[in-house]
Amino acid sequence: MAEHELQRLSRLIRWLGDTLGRVIVRIAGPEVLETEERLRHLAKESRNGNLAAAAQLEQEVAKLDASMAFEMAMAFTTYFELVNLAEEEYRKSILRLRRAQQLEKLSSFPPKESLEAAIVELRRRGRTAGEVQAILDSLWIEPVFTAHPTEAKRRTVLQTLRRIARILREFSEARPQQPKEELERELEREITVLWLTERARTQQVEVEDEIRTGLWYFDATLWGVVPQLYRELHRVLQEHYPEVRAPSRWLFFGSWIGGDRDGNPNVTPGVTAEALAMHRRLALTKLRESAEQAAASVSISARRDPYARGFMEWMRHCPLLSSYIDCFSRRYGWEPYRIALAALVARFDEALQEVSTSHLLEPLGRVLPKAEPSAFREVVDRIFQSIRQSPACAVAEGPLWDLKVALDVFGFHTARLDIREDSEQIGRAVGCLLEAREGVRGYHELREEEKVRILNLALAKMPSEPSVRIASDNSVIEQVLRPLEIYRRAADLYGEEGLGVYVISRAHGPSDLLEVLYLQKLSGTILDIVPLFESLDDLRSAPEVLSTIFQHPLYREHVGQRGDRQMVMLGYSDSNKDCGYVAAAWALYKAQERIVSVCHRAGLRLILFHGRGGTIARGGGPAARAILAQPHGVFDGAIRMTEQGEVLSTRYHDPELAYRILEQVVYGVLLACDWARHSYSTVPSQWADAMEEMAEEGKRAYHKLVRHDPDFLEFWSQATPIEEIRKLRIGSRPSFRGEARSLDDLRAIPWVFSWMQSRFGFPEWYGLGSALQRVLERGKEGEELLREMYQQWAFFSSILDNAQLTLRKADMGIAALYAQLVRRESVRHRIFSQMREEYDRTVEAILRITEQTTLLEKEPVLLRSIRLRNPYVDPLNYIQVECLRRLRSLADRSTPEAQALQAVVELTISGISAGLKNTG
16 A cells, blocks of 8 residues: 555544544533543553553543543544544445546556456456356355344434444535535534443444344445346446346345244244335335336437337236236336336335235235236336337436346345245244144153154154144244244235245254254245254264265255255354364364265255354454355355444445445455356365364363363353443343343343453464464474465464454453452463463464464555554553452442442443454
């Protein structure tokens, strides 16, 4: 990055900081700003190695009362929210510049990891038009939005930040002669609102709130972004492979929000019905708007265009339009395209009137008239093709294109809604049903083989078409079976396009899949059955489970009904929590290879569903690199991946950022699919053996501390703000899966969240140092082997590069402050010493292998950003530790003093998350 570009970013940050300073002085007073500057100065001096400054910083924070501590937390939190916007605007300006240079042919190289970069690379590799067409025809890219509770910001705050982002763009693009005073006044007004807005939610988030928030990203961002992405692929193909045609639907979306009932009692059948209705309402509303915009852009007269005359003749015989032609002909006369689109607007209005949650909850059997998306697509396609063939062909590339893509991608449902349920809950419900219907007792306690035998008998008796709802007053049956009945009702009313897949959390054996097949046959619903393998043991057994179930005739028949495809989900979060960073990464890699092999032998198309989160410990990291780091043979163009929590707000709140994220995913999938078709190389045995050895050593080190040290959970509960995080009102889902409070039942999100807040970053690196050291102990041979793996194997380099980032964000000096919260000195000293030793071991090993003198040396922009942020993050950590110490010393947590301290802790959680750009 050129120095003048960095200076431009620095000026933007200074402008925001100065404006924030004025707001603080005006509202809170000069003392607040002076105290904030003093803490920041001491933190900066401490970072420069001044031990006295570190001690003074701790003393200054200890003197703050709860009120002033809150003001300090607000100052640093707001600063990070603004800095993040500045960095985003800077990043977007660079992307705009590169894209403009490419379109104007000022640069011979397309932007890195762009759609054009992928197509150019395929051309460089010598791929024929037929080979590229085959890749495109296989594309299935489906991001799945989830409500995993890691977004610490209220939607109100997000909307304010979006307005400030718009101001920053206008300020950056303003020409020198344009007055900027009004923008500066507007910025100060918005920062004032931001400063005075409550950060903490006043009540627990409900599932309906999460559904609305998830749909907001489609309404505000994705509805406009996706057609742009489709348009760009069309453009680059025309330039590089003009004979290749992109499919009409290769990128679309799924959602868990309102259907993910795994351990969340708040996701009731009624909530799922409401989610389906809300998805449909938004899609129809947005399509109506798009149709109106398209109608205004195609005022082509049939008197002047013979193609329009031909369309007018076809339109008269179209059942969807015919009853409206006379009405709209009086308004638009000889403009057949406008007449047809106006009729579609009226039809969308009719379809909106039919959307009702109560209809979805009615007994099965009664079916209302439904609007068929295919009929609407036919009309729009006819208009599109008619204009494309005429001299007015350029008109088709405007709003009409957007409407066509929106119909293909979003349809009448916005995103496919999945059902997710825990295997234990499914088993209990099936056990109750088998007892009531077949007289089988104690099903849930049976061995796997006996469960399969009983399920085979029950499936053999199943009627082909259930006619009535299964009545039951059993709450377990109601919670598990009723959503499937609602899905059957939705299929009858609206068609199957909006129905997603059925995900089985913590899948262990073939009986888990057969239980869901039994439930689906009982309810008359047919969905893809998707096992989610999460723990180390389940990842290892996944290929055998799949191989066994594919030999089951009834399940194989079910898969045949689903197009001979099998979707398999891999859990990144829980596998990491189960066995540590290195062992989980290697287990996931091997599982993918073996699962692909099993599916190919069975003649099935595999769609891997990656359960990734935002942090490295939960599978996060750069999208394209993550895809290209997977085994070469696993991609045939299909991928599904979760987009969770704060990932939604950081990636999809802004159209330009959303576009960039999605094109990076497409870039990775296109090239990974090409490698899968043309590269038959396997991982060298020497590399695989080294990974096997390192995974085992990493797991041993991780288990020694996490699983076998009896005091570890005590250390974790006291050295991190886990209890305070559990009390945050940021999601509808409980932190634990059930009533138990064990580490196994703890959700991975609060586990990672708590370690990130306390700057340990523990789940994202612990065990890696021991693993690497195991090979480095071989001497020069081991060191050269690891360097070779790092330089030539994308999977291994991603492990080390991702760890570098989290090790940089971690800080053992700050973590030591949190360790002081552990009451027993012996526990505190022993466990923290082990962590510090492993941290140092990991850093030293990575530097040797990557041949750097400091972490992220080869990523100077990222390194600079982290270094500049630390003096602002550190005070938040000091304030959090001090307030945790005071809060935990109080016998009564309901007093005003306790509530004031709790408010400070909650605000620091938000601020540290913004500063580190990570939560859980």
